[in-house]
Amino acid sequence: xxxxxxxxxxxxxxxxxxxxxxxxxxxxxxxxxxxxxxxxxxxxxxxxxxxxxxxxxxxxxxxxxxxxxxxxxxxxxxxxxxxxxxxxxxxxxxxxxxxxxxxxxxxxxxxxxxxxxxxxxxxxxxxxxxxxxxxxxxxxxxxxxxxxxxxxxxxxxxxxxxxxxxxxxxxxxxxxxxxxxxxxxxxxxxxxxxxxxxxxxxxxxxxxxxxxxxxxxxxxxxxxxxxxxxxxxxxxxxxxxxxxxxxxxxxxxxxxxxxxxxxxxxxxxxxxxxxxxxxxxxxxxxxxxxxxxxxxxxxxxxxxxxxxxxxxxxxxxxxxxxxxxxxxxxxxxxxxxxxxxxxxxxxxxxxxxxxxxxxxxxxxxxxxxxxxxxxxxxxxxxxxxxxxxxxxxxxxxxxxxxxxxxxxxxxxxxxxxxxxxxxxxxxxxxxxxxxxxxxxxxxxxxxxxxxxxxxxxxxxxxxxxxxxxxxxxxxxxxxxxxxxxxxxxxxxxxxxxxxxxxxxxx
Amino acid sequence: xxxxxxxxxxxxxxxxxxxxxxxxxxxxxxxxxxxxxxxxxxxxxxxxxxxxxxxxxxxxxxxxxxxxxxxxxxxxxxxxxxxxxxxxxxxxxxxxxxxxxxxxxxxxxxxxxxxxxxxxxxxxxxxxxxxxxxxxxxxxxxxxxxxxxxxxxxxxxxxxxxxxxxxxxxxxxxxxxxxxxxxxxxxxxxxxxxxxxxxxxxxxxxxxxxxxxxxxxxxxxxxxxxxxxxxxxxxxxxxxxxxxxxxxxxxxxxxxxxxxxxxxxxxxxxxxxxxxxxxxxxxxxxxxxxxxxxxxxxxxxxxxxxxxxxxxxxxxxxxxxxxxxxxxxxxxxxxxxxxxxxxxxxxxxxxxxxxxxxxxxxxxxxxxxxxxxxxxxxxxxxxxxxxxxxxxxxxxxxxxxxxxxxxxxxxxxxxxxxxxxxxx
Numbered sequence: 001x002x003x004x005x006x007x008x009x010x011x012x013x014x015x016x017x018x019x020x021x022x023x024x025x026x027x028x029x030x031x032x033x034x035x036x037x038x039x040x041x042x043x044x045x046x047x048x049x050x051x052x053x054x055x056x057x058x059x060x061x062x063x064x065x066x067x068x069x070x071x072x073x074x075x076x077x078x079x080x081x082x083x084x085x086x087x088x089x090x091x092x093x094x095x096x097x098x099x100x101x102x103x104x105x106x107x108x109x110x111x112x113x114x115x116x117x118x119x120x121x122x123x124x125x126x127x128x129x130x131x132x133x134x135x136x137x138x139x140x141x142x143x144x145x146x147x148x149x150x151x152x153x154x155x156x157x158x159x160x161x162x163x164x165x166x167x168x169x170x171x172x173x174x175x176x177x178x179x180x181x182x183x184x185x186x187x188x189x190x191x192x193x194x195x196x197x198x199x200x201x202x203x204x205x206x207x208x209x210x211x212x213x214x215x216x217x218x219x220x221x222x223x224x225x226x227x228x229x230x231x232x233x234x235x236x237x238x239x240x241x242x243x244x245x246x247x248x249x250x251x252x253x254x255x256x257x258x259x260x261x262x263x264x265x266x267x268x269x270x271x272x273x274x275x276x277x278x279x280x281x282x283x284x285x286x287x288x289x290x291x292x293x294x295x296x297x298x299x300x301x302x303x304x305x306x307x308x309x310x311x312x313x314x315x316x317x318x319x320x321x322x323x324x325x326x327x328x329x330x331x332x333x334x335x336x337x338x339x340x341x342x343x344x345x346x347x348x349x350x351x352x353x354x355x356x357x358x359x360x361x362x363x364x365x366x367x368x369x370x371x372x373x374x375x376x377x378x379x380x381x382x383x384x385x386x387x388x389x390x391x392x393x394x395x396x397x398x399x400x401x402x403x404x405x406x407x408x409x410x411x412x413x414x415x416x417x418x419x420x421x422x423x424x425x426x427x428x429x430x431x432x433x434x435x436x437x438x439x440x441x442x443x444x445x446x447x448x449x450x451x452x453x454x455x456x457x458x459x460x461x462x463x464x465x466x467x468x469x470x471x472x473x474x475x476x477x478x479x480x481x482x483x484x485x486x487x488x489x490x491x492x493x494x495x496x497x498x499x500x501x502x503x504x505x506x
Numbered sequence: 507x508x509x510x511x512x513x514x515x516x517x518x519x520x521x522x523x524x525x526x527x528x529x530x531x532x533x534x535x536x537x538x539x540x541x542x543x544x545x546x547x548x549x550x551x552x553x554x555x556x557x558x559x560x561x562x563x564x565x566x567x568x569x570x571x572x573x574x575x576x577x578x579x580x581x582x583x584x585x586x587x588x589x590x591x592x593x594x595x596x597x598x599x600x601x602x603x604x605x606x607x608x609x610x611x612x613x614x615x616x617x618x619x620x621x622x623x624x625x626x627x628x629x630x631x632x633x634x635x636x637x638x639x640x641x642x643x644x645x646x647x648x649x650x651x652x653x654x655x656x657x658x659x660x661x662x663x664x665x666x667x668x669x670x671x672x673x674x675x676x677x678x679x680x681x682x683x684x685x686x687x688x689x690x691x692x693x694x695x696x697x698x699x700x701x702x703x704x705x706x707x708x709x710x711x712x713x714x715x716x717x718x719x720x721x722x723x724x725x726x727x728x729x730x731x732x733x734x735x736x737x738x739x740x741x742x743x744x745x746x747x748x749x750x751x752x753x754x755x756x757x758x759x760x761x762x763x764x765x766x767x768x769x770x771x772x773x774x775x776x777x778x779x780x781x782x783x784x785x786x787x788x789x790x791x792x793x794x795x796x797x798x799x800x801x802x803x804x805x806x807x808x809x810x811x812x813x814x815x816x817x818x819x820x821x822x823x824x825x826x827x828x829x830x831x832x833x834x835x836x837x838x839x840x841x842x843x844x845x846x847x848x849x850x851x852x853x854x855x856x857x858x859x860x861x862x863x864x865x866x867x868x869x870x871x872x873x874x875x876x877x878x879x880x881x882x883x884x885x886x887x888x889x890x891x892x893x894x895x896x897x898x899x900x901x902x903x904x905x906x907x908x909x910x911x912x913x914x915x916x917x918x919x920x921x922x923x924x925x926x927x928x929x930x
Contacts, residue, residue, distance in 0.1 A: 007656065206510075206511045207511075209511045210510045213511070240903060240905075485513070485514045489518055
């Protein structure tokens, strides 16, 4: 189920909201949470359930039972992961922490590695060593990259005594909570455990729905009205390159910038929707985006782009590796390792590793520049050049992220560096208009957290290191209620022709 | 905050209900079952336009047809709406401006019905080009997910439906119709102008044409699934008027055409051994007919400057008349064309064994036609066009993405299995 589908907007969401609030009001907080966990598992299972060939079942017998379990194997995998991690967390509380934590982390990484990377490594070893290791072709369980990291975060928080293991279904809800399970934001357990445990919280339904639906409307519009409109221009370039065409300078830059904008509006739109949906239920999720293309350096970019992944990698990889504690050289190595693995986390392909490596290189150069480079070069009005350079760098890096192969990435880069001619033929003027419109939004308007700065809680803003500047703010006036309704109305009318969110593939 | 939220929810709900209610009531695509409003919705003028795929999707999702006839506007206009003589009847499910992406999904959706015996599908280069994958109304239709209820909701909540609703109301009030495919009588010169204009336009189109091999793979995946579950797939290559075919040759697309023809032949031959549950015509699980290539129907001379009576076989170079389509259906149903050594008969079943012979015969027919007065007129027209060095008609290429392939796999996974189909 995707957020902009009919079944989600008109069936699942209203039912869950109604059931949750009624249960919390008339039965109990914990019953409401367990119901929310069940709904989240249903949301996750929908991918399998809606596509399974149920007609193959032959009645109530053992074969049918086995087949049914196979049809819902991914949700069973998720459930199994929750059960095992919960047992480990409970054991950690009773006995020594470190060995159990190591076992838990190895378990989660093994699960991720088996489903996501087994074939990748087998293919590479076969190619390098001339072996014939079997390629399993298991298929990637939806969101395994995200829920594996959620589980690690849970175990680390329990091991560091930041939180208790909590009740089983609260843990299940932490991992499976439908607004964020598929594509984040990545939550650290302590960020949400206190909200789950707050049994005395009074629900202000009007406030929750007003704020939540407003943020959701912005996210839905980003996805449906903008990302989906820009997507064909990016897809066209990358598909042409995959077929061996050599795009020229203009065509290559238009396609690459189109992808840079598509992925921003797609992913930040999803994150906004996740924030909004959680808020509709009275929960606060961490902020994931804050105008990343306004960054004046790669360091700043990673403070604004996929903020929760940056924090996860910083807390669970970069700092344990030593961070910046052992000199500049070691910091550079740690940064590179972190970004290479961060790239690989996105997908089992060398193009993702190269994308991560480029960002590792960018971060290292930015640190050296900050320490030994000339001071004040990009201050004041000249900051605009730093922003442009950062955008150009990230756009070039996106080519590796999006390209299906090394060859097609190089073909596009050759075009972007002018090695394949001017490339004006077949350039769609609409693409240029959409790009200009997209750039105006990312550079000319504040991003969602700044617009909703007055409604988002201080801790979330602090965690994301956002200090909102004066500017456009969401006010809860009648006029803005009509505007929000108008945005939702337009987005819903245009929601039918949409592809899945880019990050659903990870 | 209460005022803000209630204003938001009430205005959103009111807008959605009002919008959906209007669209459902006017029902320009004929899917909601709303009663006719005299003078306003009596004439369903938008049923055969782009939005017709909504109606097609709805019909296929309901199932019950023994055979379906798929294809582009050539199928919509080139066959009777209810063709006769086909075993168990056949439903004309043509969709204007369609291509292999939509057609593959239509084949899969139709095959969900256990009653379906045969799919007859019209093909040519257009279906395999890189132009837009789908018309906007495709995304509303049940072709996308096979779910009628969701499709009805999407249709009701769509700006495309709204636009069609307004057009339909205007048509009914003003008495206009969207488009007349052909007339009984034309003004002198009007038909020739149509032929000449069409040929000029199609030359530019072919200059910019790009073949997309992915769309052939898409078709193959569909063909494999349908034939393995006992559905007979009868493909046919559309006849095009010789003026259009010559424009294709002169624009340098003959190689694409011959390659596609050859690849389709291989593909159909590969799945021919699959046994259909209940065949509609001879030839096995997958049968390919070729009605293209300067055959007699297509080389009937283009209208003269003073001609007022309609052309007997084509109303313009890209679209043939329904009696031609009916004769094609008759031929596909009754003849084992592959055994015929008479390559001058209209339509031939092509297989890897006779492909070369039929190609040679086709090239000979082209050479003979070029020597006629009609061939000379077309040559003069195209010479004049080429002398102006026209720009190719370029549009941004559209390629199938991950969602498109996954959507197809999901749809193919829902095809009724051979065992169940055989029980019906």
